[in-house]
Amino acid sequence: MRVLVTGAAGFIGSRVVRRLLARGHEVRALVLASDKRDNLEGLAVEVIVGDVTRPSIEEAICGVEVVFHLAALYALWLPDPDAMMRVNVDGTRNVLAAARRRGVRRVVHTSSIARFGGQGLRSRATESSAFALGGTGNVYARSKALAHELACEAARAGQDVVIVAPTGPIGPGDIGPTPTGRLLLTAFKTPIMVTIPSITNFAHVDDIAEGHVLAAERGASGRSYLLGHRDLSVAQLAGIVAKRLGRRERTVALPFAVAELAGHAALLATRHVTRRAPLLTPDSVRIAKLGLAADCRRAVEELGMPQTSIEQAVGDAHDWFQRAGYLA
Numbered sequence: 001m002r003v004l005v006t007g008a009a010g011f012i013g014s015r016v017v018r019r020l021l022a023r024g025h026e027v028r029a030l031v032l033a034s035d036k037r038d039n040l041e042g043l044a045v046e047v048i049v050g051d052v053t054r055p056s057i058e059e060a061i062c063g064v065e066v067v068f069h070l071a072a073l074y075a076l077w078l079p080d081p082d083a084m085m086r087v088n089v090d091g092t093r094n095v096l097a098a099a100r101r102r103g104v105r106r107v108v109h110t111s112s113i114a115r116f117g118g119q120g121l122r123s124r125a126t127e128s129s130a131f132a133l134g135g136t137g138n139v140y141a142r143s144k145a146l147a148h149e150l151a152c153e154a155a156r157a158g159q160d161v162v163i164v165a166p167t168g169p170i171g172p173g174d175i176g177p178t179p180t181g182r183l184l185l186t187a188f189k190t191p192i193m194v195t196i197p198s199i200t201n202f203a204h205v206d207d208i209a210e211g212h213v214l215a216a217e218r219g220a221s222g223r224s225y226l227l228g229h230r231d232l233s234v235a236q237l238a239g240i241v242a243k244r245l246g247r248r249e250r251t252v253a254l255p256f257a258v259a260e261l262a263g264h265a266a267l268l269a270t271r272h273v274t275r276r277a278p279l280l281t282p283d284s285v286r287i288a289k290l291g292l293a294a295d296c297r298r299a300v301e302e303l304g305m306p307q308t309s310i311e312q313a314v315g316d317a318h319d320w321f322q323r324a325g326y327l328a
Helices: 011-022 057-061 082-101 139-156 179-189 205-218 234-245 256-274 282-290 297-303 310-323
Strands: 002-006 026-031 046-049 066-069 106-110 161-166 168-170 193-195 199-204 224-227 230-233 251-253
Touching: 002 011, 002 057, 011 026, 011 066, 011 205, 026 057, 057 082, 066 082, 066 205, 082 106, 082 139, 106 139, 106 205, 139 161, 161 205, 168 179, 168 205, 168 310, 179 234, 179 310, 193 234, 199 205, 199 310, 205 224, 205 297, 224 297, 230 234, 234 251, 234 310, 256 282
Parallel strands: 002 026, 002 066, 026 046, 066 106, 106 161, 161 224, 168 199, 193 251
Antiparallel strands: 199 230
16 A cells, blocks of 8 residues: 655654554655655655645645655744644645545544643543643644644545544654653753653654554544553653663652743743753643643554553663764
């Protein structure tokens, strides 16, 4: 079967490509001209340079049976925040429309835990949860919620669209790195980890990638599947890192009020000095207050998504970061 993967050079996208190749599928990988392609090096894929926000996306879709739409902007800060809306929302609209015109059999749309999470530190999100992060002011969360609704609308109109929503991915290939990867890198490099009392769901990136492929094979059109494994506090994740490195766990808990002030300071430094995404922003702290815990049983029970331990995921991430020179 011939398939297209948008965002194929990215963290999750490249792992989806590997899972598809292992099943014997013919993979067309859509990448931006500016993308690092290290994650696709040596793989037997047809690389197409294109942009989901451009009409040329239709050429990439021509002749494929299934589209895995993973292309998205995910960052705590961008100099042009409207770019998230263009890529995450308009790009999704373009991909769905082109897939309809070209007669694609099925689209697997990648949503996000940001669409479902934020139900409170003592509550776990499910696929029935309402969007709860709108009040945080986070552009990424809002863009993914809007894109998610576009996918739902397409399914209601009769297009075969299955929706998957990854939680925090951990593992090899985090080339960006993603905000989750930056958190891990900080834990790997810093003997004392500053934490906030929040809860997030995490999973091995290869399990999340497998969940995408299983959704294409077994998922129901119009149905959403949270792809995750285990809820952890930042302190618990730091403890797993400390055990991996064989060192004593040292964490300092930061109250939310102090963390939000630190987020404002970090954002000011980003805007006026570094121009690099900070580790903390005011809206990311507001999200942390609401938590990103998730009940991911549906994907396990209906799709058969594997559940690799987070300890293994952290170990695989550490080994990859070390080989790739991130820990030098």
